[in-house]
Ligand code: SF4
């Protein structure tokens with residue numbers, strides 16, 4: 001069965017990640033298995049629900065930036081939804097609006113930081 005995704009936010013997420021958020025039936029297993037769930041403002045399944053409801057609040061959560069891309073949620077999801085890819089797609093949507101989460105000019109003692117950390121942070125937090 002082919003499902004046509006018409007709402008704008010789920011559609012954008014699908015175009016970027018290839019993931020259909022409507023696969024999710026809100027069992028909560030992704031959140032139960034997330035190692036940093038207690039540090040997040042919203043849980044992974046709540047963010048997925050925002051996307052399902054076309055609620056742009058998904059784009060302003062701290063959760064999408066806190067996500068460590070560990071793939072636990074993706075492995076555990078009984079519906080085969082790649083939650084990690086959805087979180088990445090949400091970050092890309094924000095970055096494409098020109099809202100960057102890291103200004104290298106404001107990083108203190110930048111010369112003392114490991115280059116790999118700077119590269120990883122730049123890749124994740126800037127466009
Ligand atoms: S584990 Fe999958 S189906 Fe369950 S809430 Fe998370 S994304 Fe939805």
Ligand code: SF4
Pocket residue numbers: 030033034035036037044066067068069070071072073074083084087
């Ligand atoms: S990929 Fe992100 S949301 Fe998923 S379990 Fe890891 S930290 Fe949590």
